[in-house]
Amino acid sequence: MITRDQSEGASRREFLKMLGGGLLVVLVTRDALAAPALGARLTEAAPGAPQIPEDVNAWLHIDHNGAVTVFTGKVEFGQGIRTSLAQEVAEELRVPLSSIRLVMGDTMLTPFDMGTFGSRSTPQMGTQLRKVAATARERLVALAGARWHVDHGGLTAADGRVTDPRTGHSLRYGELTAGRAITATVSDDVALTPKPHWTVAGTSAPRVGARDLVTGRHQYTSDMRVPNMQYAKMLRAPSLGATLASLDASAAQTMPGVVVTRDGDFVGVTAPSAAAAAKALGALRATWTPAPGAAPSSRDIYDYLRHTPAQEAGPGHEGGSTEPFERGDVTAALAAAPHRLTQSYTVAYIAHVPLEPRAALAQFTHEAGGDRLTVWTGTQRPFAVRDQVAQAVAMPNDRVRVIVPDTGSGYGGKHTGEAAVEAARLAQRIGRPVKLVWTREEEFRWAYFRPAGVIDVDAGVDANGLITAWTFDNYNSGPAAIRPWYAIANQRVTFHPSVSPLRQGSYRALAATANHFARESHVSELARMVEMDPVAFRLKNIDDPRLRDVLQKAADRFGWPGSNRQAGHGVGVACGFEKGGYVATCAEVSVDRGSGEVRIVRAVTAFDCGAIVNPDGLRNQISGALVQGIGGALFESIEFDHGVIRNAHLAEYRVPRFSDVPAIDVVLVDRPDEPSMGAGEAPIMALAPAVAAAIFEATGVRLRALPMAPTGIKFAAASGAGSR
Amino acid sequence: MRIDLDVNGSRHSVDIDPSQTLLDVLRDELGLTGTKYGCGEGRCGACMVLVGSHAVASCTVPAQSAAGAKITTIEGLEHDGHLHPVQQAFLDEQAFQCAYCTPGMIMAGVALLRANPQPTAGEIAQGLETNVCRCGTYPRIVAAVRRAAAAGGGESRP
Numbered sequence: 001m002i003t004r005d006q007s008e009g010a011s012r013r014e015f016l017k018m019l020g021g022g023l024l025v026v027l028v029t030r031d032a033l034a035a036p037a038l039g040a041r042l043t044e045a046a047p048g049a050p051q052i053p054e055d056v057n058a059w060l061h062i063d064h065n066g067a068v069t070v071f072t073g074k075v076e077f078g079q080g081i082r083t084s085l086a087q088e089v090a091e092e093l094r095v096p097l098s099s100i101r102l103v104m105g106d107t108m109l110t111p112f113d114m115g116t117f118g119s120r121s122t123p124q125m126g127t128q129l130r131k132v133a134a135t136a137r138e139r140l141v142a143l144a145g146a147r148w149h150v151d152h153g154g155l156t157a158a159d160g161r162v163t164d165p166r167t168g169h170s171l172r173y174g175e176l177t178a179g180r181a182i183t184a185t186v187s188d189d190v191a192l193t194p195k196p197h198w199t200v201a202g203t204s205a206p207r208v209g210a211r212d213l214v215t216g217r218h219q220y221t222s223d224m225r226v227p228n229m230q231y232a233k234m235l236r237a238p239s240l241g242a243t244l245a246s247l248d249a250s251a252a253q254t255m256p257g258v259v260v261t262r263d264g265d266f267v268g269v270t271a272p273s274a275a276a277a278a279k280a281l282g283a284l285r286a287t288w289t290p291a292p293g294a295a296p297s298s299r300d301i302y303d304y305l306r307h308t309p310a311q312e313a314g315p316g317h318e319g320g321s322t323e324p325f326e327r328g329d330v331t332a333a334l335a336a337a338p339h340r341l342t343q344s345y346t347v348a349y350i351a352h353v354p355l356e357p358r359a360a361l362a363q364f365t366h367e368a369g370g371d372r373l374t375v376w377t378g379t380q381r382p383f384a385v386r387d388q389v390a391q392a393v394a395m396p397n398d399r400v401r402v403i404v405p406d407t408g409s410g411y412g413g414k415h416t417g418e419a420a421v422e423a424a425r426l427a428q429r430i431g432r433p434v435k436l437v438w439t440r441e442e443e444f445r446w447a448y449f450r451p452a453g454v455i456d457v458d459a460g461v462d463a464n465g466l467i468t469a470w471t472f473d474n475y476n477s478g479p480a481a482i483r484p485w486y487a488i489a490n491q492r493v494t495f496h497p498s499v500s501p502l503r504q505g506s507y508r509a510l511a512a513t514a515n516h517f518a519r520e521s522h523v524s525e526l527a528r529m530v531e532m533d534p535v536a537f538r539l540k541n542i543d544d545p546r547l548r549d550v551l552q553k554a555a556d557r558f559g560w561p562g563s564n565r566q567a568g569h570g571v572g573v574a575c576g577f578e579k580g581g582y583v584a585t586c587a588e589v590s591v592d593r594g595s596g597e598v599r600i601v602r603a604v605t606a607f608d609c610g611a612i613v614n615p616d617g618l619r620n621q622i623s624g625a626l627v628q629g630i631g632g633a634l635f636e637s638i639e640f641d642h643g644v645i646r647n648a649h650l651a652e653y654r655v656p657r658f659s660d661v662p663a664i665d666v667v668l669v670d671r672p673d674e675p676s677m678g679a680g681e682a683p684i685m686a687l688a689p690a691v692a693a694a695i696f697e698a699t700g701v702r703l704r705a706l707p708m709a710p711t712g713i714k715f716a717a718a719s720g721a722g723s724r
Numbered sequence: 725m726r727i728d729l730d731v732n733g734s735r736h737s738v739d740i741d742p743s744q745t746l747l748d749v750l751r752d753e754l755g756l757t758g759t760k761y762g763c764g765e766g767r768c769g770a771c772m773v774l775v776g777s778h779a780v781a782s783c784t785v786p787a788q789s790a791a792g793a794k795i796t797t798i799e800g801l802e803h804d805g806h807l808h809p810v811q812q813a814f815l816d817e818q819a820f821q822c823a824y825c826t827p828g829m830i831m832a833g834v835a836l837l838r839a840n841p842q843p844t845a846g847e848i849a850q851g852l853e854t855n856v857c858r859c860g861t862y863p864r865i866v867a868a869v870r871r872a873a874a875a876g877g878g879e880s881r882p
């Protein structure tokens with residue numbers, strides 16, 4: 001649970017002084033406006049000394065030169081929001097994109113934010129920033145009206161200036177605010193520019209700061225250094241849950257510049273160079289006591305999850321209701337259905353493998369009023385990590401500042417602050433700045449995974465091809481997108497959290513991928529049972545017009561179902577809805593009869609996430625999600641036994657590479673009248689079930705376990721098990 | 725031990741530990757952090773640099789064995805404020821998301837075009853197979869290398 005720190009405002013006020021004059025616009029939620037304390041605070045604001053309410057979602061500042069700075073707690077991990085959010089601000093503020101700078105993910109400078117996940121940046125932060133920018137514009141126009149003693153209704157704002165077309169008067173934004181500090185507060189109902197009038201938003205603006213990305217100049221956390229900085233390495237247990245029995249650090253301690261820090265099982269070394277730190281780590285002699293009791297392995301994990309219930313949902317179980325859902329009389333409907341199908345599906349633990357592993361740089365500074373700690377780290381939840389770090393070093397939250405440099409990706413895998421806490425504890429102990437960069441192997445072993453899970457589906461279809469009954473039991477994989485969006489009169493949907501032997505957590509689209517895999521695979525089988533085309537069968541059972549539309553568009557672009565299939569080729573389709581995004585994917589695969597190797601030959605995905613803010617950025621996200629989805633669909637899986645990850649290297653854990661990538665065709669469905677929703681997640685969902693269906697068409701083999709073909713398809717073994 | 729490294733046209737005399745890889749020395753001793761660590765075992769290409777005309781995974785090269793060789797890193801591609809054609813092509817195609825893989829991809833692309841100035845899409849994919857883009861921007865990377873090839877074979881040899 002994240003708690004707001006009351007003293008947070010103190011550092012904010014220092015920061016506001018730093019901003020100096022100009023126009024500051026803050027967005028306050030309705031709840032906050034309703035709070036009497038806040039009303040008092042706002043009216044107290046003395047002229048020339050802007051104050052800021054505590055419960056602010058976003059703010060924006062325009063200085064006397066017209067430079068616009070936007071402050072948001074969101075972070076840039078490659079999803080492109082540093083650009084798309086700036087586009088939205090530029091649009092409402094009527095300024096060129098280049099005049100906007102975003103300060104992101106800095107707990108001292110930016111408003112509190114829960115974190116960058118759940119595809120919320122565009123629908124929530126984007127909308128908030130548009131309101132902030134629109135308010136700023138209105139305020140500037142009003143200032144100009146007052147200055148010229150005219151009714152501001154006739155004034156126009158464009159290109160960073162307010163102009164009176166009647167008199168020809170024109171002033172730049174900076175001139176209008178010059179020398180004065182002005183604060184304005186946004187309420188929720190400021191009018192926003194409708195999409196048909198967009199000129200900056202809605203275009204394929206190139207990524208802000210892109211030049212530094214191709215020159216290597218951009219500094220990720222792992223690239224940073226500060227004077228006097230020491231390099232750290234952590235001692236890791238040989239297996240999960242093992243405890244340190246003994247430690248002999250004598251050899252390491254004699255090495256020049258090396259400090260060994262031990263606090264219980266927390267053991268780290270610091271040294272003047274990374275090489276020396278690695279040497280010192282290697283010189284530690286530790287013995288460990290394995291965790292007691294038998295631990296399940298990847299071979300028996302599904303039985304284990306099915307039979308080891310947890311008291312309540314935990315990490316990795318976000319994004320959906322954990323309450324059972326029931327409608328109609330599912331038992332009777334199943335019994336009455338002329339066609340019935342019961343199957344189980346499984347999904348493996350998989351790793352995020354962000355190309356930049358966890359990294360942190362922690363620096364204490366001594367200031368009047370006590371120590372301050374600054375930690376640079378790549379996390380999707382800077383404020384939560386700040387609290388985590390503050391607790392670890394026993395400092396008040398407002399003495400700790402977390403800054404998130406644009407980071408080498410996360411995909412839901414960097415919600416936590418392990419490296420930040422480790423670096424901070426070591427820096428506190430040695431009194432010097434410390435940088436810690438996890439190795440790839442540490443990232444595999446000590447980060448968290450997408451939950452493994454088992455899903456049982458039982459469904460009935462009537463004689464006309466209408467799905468009449470549906471039960472869906474998800475063990476541990478998670479409740480995101482667990483309820484069907486098919487119009488089914490009788491359903492029972494239940495999520496069962498399990499005790500997980502591996503550390504699990506968020507992943508791109510959470511459990512929506514697993515739930516779509518089970519649901520859509522099942523629906524494809526049902527279609528076959530009643531001998532209907534899988535697109536037609538879906539259309540018959542889907543009411544939602546936007547979902548129908550993406551399905552139809554994907555099928556059309558793909559040329560569904562096509563004819564004259566090459567030998568060994570097959571096609572499949574799947575669709576879905578999550579987090580405001582509608583997706584449909586058609587895939588064609590080829591399967592080599594000899595080796596069993598599966599290749600995805602082409603994939604067409606149609607996607608609708610409302611009004612499109614940046615079409616090129618959106619295409620990039622959709623295509624990237626599809627590529628990432630290939631890994632989880634076909635070959636990614638964490639192997640483990642006795643608490644040890646067996647494939648903690650890229651040599652053993654296969655991720656999608658160039659040769660795995662099909663011809664990808666993305667159909668963007670723009671909905672100018674619908675709110676803009678996020679796109680980082682939903683496009684990944686439909687690939688795996690579409691590929692499963694395609695493999696079935698190509699081979700007659702039904703694959704119901706993700707990953708489907710880590711070592712290719714074994715025809716002999718599968719032919720008996722596959723239901724045709 | 726002290727070795728001489730020739731990096732981006734400058735000689736550096738550096739005191740190294742025999743355990744250090746070329747990647748370690750570039751990043752930690754020379755401060756050339758454009759070259760990234762991604763796996764440390766030659767399986768991701770984030771650390772690729774040119775040794776002579778060949779792209780190599782610098783995490784697999786003992787620093788001492790690179791002494792005397794002509795090494796080019798991502799920082800050495802730009803000349804007088806002009807991007808190398810492959811860098812420019814990555815910009816033009818917006819061939820990145822988090823861009824952590826980008827320096828390694830660009831170096832691999834530069835080496836590929838030196839050996840094969842007009843590669844097919846298949847040859848590009850094959851040539852860059854060591855390089856991982858976890859964000860999945862592969863199709864754009866292929867397009868960028870093709871674009872660089874079309875813009876003159878990518879050859880603006882430093």
Ligand code: FES
Nearest residue numbers: 762763764769783
């Ligand atoms: S870091 Fe060298 S190949 Fe991955």
Ligand code: FES
Nearest residue numbers: 821823857858859
């Ligand atoms: S752009 Fe993120 S790894 Fe390639």
